[in-house]
Amino acid sequence: MCDIPDPTVGPDDVLVRVTFAGVNPLDNMIVCGEVKLIVPYPMPLTIGNEFVGVVERTGTQVTRFSAGERVYGRMPLDSIGAFAQFVSIPQSALEATPEYMNDEEAACVPLTALTAWQAYEFMHVAEGGRLFISGTTGSLGAMAVQSHATWASRCLSVVELPAGGACSTWGVTTFVDYKTQDYATMLSGMDYVLDTVGDREIGKEMGILKRGGILVSLRGTPNGAFARRIGLPWYKRLLFDAAGMRNDRLGHRRGQRYAFIFVCAAAARMARRYCISAERSRINS
Template sequence: MKAAQVKQYNKSNIAVEIADIEKPAVGAHDVLIKVSAAGVNPLDNMISRGEVKMIVPYKLPTVAGNEVVGVVEEIGDRVSKFKVNDRVFARLPLNRIGAFAEYVAVDEDALAIVPEYLSDVEAAAVPLTALTIMQALDVMEAESGKTIFISGGTGSVGAMAIPISKAKGLIVITNGSAENRDRVLELGATRFIDYKTEDYSEVVSGVDYVLDTLGGKETEKQMSILKKGGKLVSLRAMPNGSFAKRMNLPVWKQFVFGIAGRKFDKMADKYGVSYNFIFVKSDGKQLTEVSNIFEELKIKPSIDTVFDFDDVNDALDKVANGRSKGKTVISMM
């Protein structure tokens, strides 16, 4: 089969190589998927640059791609949740990525059935981002009726985070560019702040939770709008010791990340809040909950560009360097 492989870590070259390799073996709990589409994410480029090898030390070469949609072609002897011809999607397990290929074998516990109303390309935009939101809300221990600020909510992350947070009973505040105001409010935000005319740190205060999608200097600004005891989860700042413990990383890595993230822990202490970092894991049960939310609300993911598989490196470059109004997807069909 054709597959796009990361051959070596290279900070200055994110290109993958298309090669002919054997179809993956199917274990007792595995499902063999004929891939129809794959989402392309900044994480894919981070892996190629070696930026996540402290979290997941991949043995190279490895097939790239974290987010997959396809049809079940074969099931293992002990698979009980899926059958041949089911249309499924997943954020692939951290230690078994490989969405950029004609076939991928996936543990059934990572999978969920695709909502019927979504096309394969639309479905490819869902698992990784949606699970990121679900797991961030879990880390926050978010409670219905409380308030969450989602920074930069007009992008593809916000398009998932806002309706999922609303479905969980949260009051959503977000900011972004004014031309997206109506769309964001329709997604379920209660309040929208135009970042060009208002500074959210001056007009928002006392929120219970923050989902930080921006990082940099914005992380501390977002801590300042939390009430005492509030919780911030960042997608863009720095892993810390509590993150490493939650990921069950070796003790020495917990120590290293504890030092690396100390700046943010101290910052959080200054404001009387908590700081956490998220690195999304596969979870078929959570993804099924996402699928049910999508079926109920008929959420349509925003798609920016669809690339053919042979143009996988153009897709990776688009994610790394191109302005985007939605998800970049590779179509295998």
């Protein structure tokens, strides 16, 4: 352990005393340098992307929170550091912690919930569309299934997991037992695929996607379209053009679209919508 200076609190910032911080695969990816082309974090670095805590004090322009409130959030991409006693974070990246969640539970929500919601909004899920979610036994996949509850009236979903009964109240219509079944031989004509596994499954997932469909990957290779969308410099755009060429070409040949996303920092409204959907799921379960 080491001591670091107390965080600076700007006019629009909230100083939060952290009670719990979530640990995610992303933290390990950052330490191993796997996302340095997307976010080049300087070392040494205090890591930690999501947390829950209590407001200590607020900046002069903060209107949404006051001292003593329970809050949770996902740290901005360029200033992570939730594995600390205190964090300073813009008020737009915070939400009030739902009363039905204890701190330990709430600390596991922001990063995965925001990622799932960003993916659904990027897909522009339409009424009656068919969505396939892979890898739902992982933390991200599991959150994607739960977050789907708000979309259930619009979309028929297929998920891949060992046993489907636990998700029957979340609007999912079909389950694939990945231990005994192969979705590639069972499914076709999907409008949307949410990939949480990565490149090794992209080919199979596109095989069940219809012409004109979209596959959004949370773990695959970033492509040039992603680099341009988030404003990376020209040399990184060229690099990601080359890196993502295989998946782009595979989609182009099939008349499909491949997209990679990396969760955005300022997405508080998605957290609010997750709280609504999670509360509905809790009540209906």
